[in-house]
Amino acid sequence: MEHRQLGRSGLRVSRLALGTMTWGLHTDADEAADQLVTFHDAGGTLIDTADVYQDGHSEQILGDLLTTTLDRDHVVLATKAVARRTDGPFGGGASRAALLTALHGSLRRLRTDHIDLWQLHAWDTDVPLDETLATLDHAVTTGKVRYTGISNYTGWQLATAATHQHAHPARTPITAHQTEYSLLERRPEHEALPAAHHHGIGTLAWAPLGRGVLTGKYRHGTPANSRGADPQLAGYLDHHRTERAARIVEAVTTAAEGLGTSPLAVALAWVRDRPGITAPVLGARTTHQLKAALTAEDITLPPAINAALDDVSAPQNQH
Structure with missing residues (x-):
C-alpha cells in the first residue's frame, strides 16, 4: 500500500485508514484481530x-x-x-479539564504512553477556542500526543483553528481534518477541503462508501445481515438512500462492470485520489468486507470514468 504525508507534517500514513467504530458492537475481539492483521499485512498503518x-x-x-x-x-x-x-463534569466537551481526562482514559485503554494523532471530535461552542487549542499544545509538549487534528469542523471553524495555531511558533499546527466525504457527500468541497488545503492540513474521509450505499448492496432491497436492517444503524444509512444516490450507485456499478472490479473498489478509489485527501477511513464490520475494500489498491480510475462520476455526483447547486 502506498503511503502519503499527512498534510504538511512529517508524518507518513497509509493512504487507506482502518476505522474501528464497529469494534465492540458488531465486530468482536477475534474479528478485530483478523482485521488488524489483514490491514497490516496489506501495508496499512493508520488505525x-x-x-x-x-x-x-x-x-x-x-x-x-x-x-x-x-x-x-x-x-x-x-x-x-x-x-x-x-454524565460527570469532565465526561465530555473541549475544556482543558475534560480533554485531559479524556486523554488519560484513552492512554489507559489503548495501553500506550502516547497517541500519534489526537483529534477533536467536534467543535464545542461552550468553550473558548484558545483554551481548547492550548490543551492540544500541552498534550504535545508533555509527550502524550505527537500530532493533533480536528474532526467534523466546518470550513470557517477549521480555518479559525488553523490560523490560531499558526499565529505563534510555539503552538502545535493542526495536522489532520476528518470529514464525511464520498460520491454521495461532496459538500466539503465548498469550504472545508479548500480551507484544509490552504492551511496544509491533510483530510481523512470518513464514510467514503456513502455509509455503505455505494457498495450497491441496497440497489434491490435491504439484506437481512446489513447495517440497513439493524434498528441501531438504519437511520445512519437512510441518510443516503435517495433518488440522487440511486443514480450515482448505478453509475458506479456501470463503471465497476467496465473495469472488471466491484462498485466498492470504484467508490473508494474515487475518494482516495481526490485532491486534498490523505486517506479514506474504512469502517468494515468483517474481515471479508475489509479484504473487499483493500482491492481498491489494485485500481486507478481512468480519466473518463472519473469525469463521468464527477458529473453524475456533482452537488445540485453546481448545475
Whole structure:
C-alpha cells in the first residue's frame, strides 16, 4: 500500500485508514484481530478510533491487540476526544479539564504512553477556542500526543483553528481534518477541503462508501445481515438512500462492470485520489468486507470514468 504525508507534517500514513467504530458492537475481539492483521499485512498503518466508540470498548480492544497481536510501533494510532462519554463534569466537551481526562482514559485503554494523532471530535461552542487549542499544545509538549487534528469542523471553524495555531511558533499546527466525504457527500468541497488545503492540513474521509450505499448492496432491497436492517444503524444509512444516490450507485456499478472490479473498489478509489485527501477511513464490520475494500489498491480510475462520476455526483447547486 502506498503511503502519503499527512498534510504538511512529517508524518507518513497509509493512504487507506482502518476505522474501528464497529469494534465492540458488531465486530468482536477475534474479528478485530483478523482485521488488524489483514490491514497490516496489506501495508496499512493508520488505525482510527475514538473514546466514545462503544463507551471506550473499541479503544480497549485495540489496546489489547497492540500488546498481543501486533507491535504498537507498527501502527499510526489515532483517536478522538470531546464527545460526551459520561454524565460527570469532565465526561465530555473541549475544556482543558475534560480533554485531559479524556486523554488519560484513552492512554489507559489503548495501553500506550502516547497517541500519534489526537483529534477533536467536534467543535464545542461552550468553550473558548484558545483554551481548547492550548490543551492540544500541552498534550504535545508533555509527550502524550505527537500530532493533533480536528474532526467534523466546518470550513470557517477549521480555518479559525488553523490560523490560531499558526499565529505563534510555539503552538502545535493542526495536522489532520476528518470529514464525511464520498460520491454521495461532496459538500466539503465548498469550504472545508479548500480551507484544509490552504492551511496544509491533510483530510481523512470518513464514510467514503456513502455509509455503505455505494457498495450497491441496497440497489434491490435491504439484506437481512446489513447495517440497513439493524434498528441501531438504519437511520445512519437512510441518510443516503435517495433518488440522487440511486443514480450515482448505478453509475458506479456501470463503471465497476467496465473495469472488471466491484462498485466498492470504484467508490473508494474515487475518494482516495481526490485532491486534498490523505486517506479514506474504512469502517468494515468483517474481515471479508475489509479484504473487499483493500482491492481498491489494485485500481486507478481512468480519466473518463472519473469525469463521468464527477458529473453524475456533482452537488445540485453546481448545475
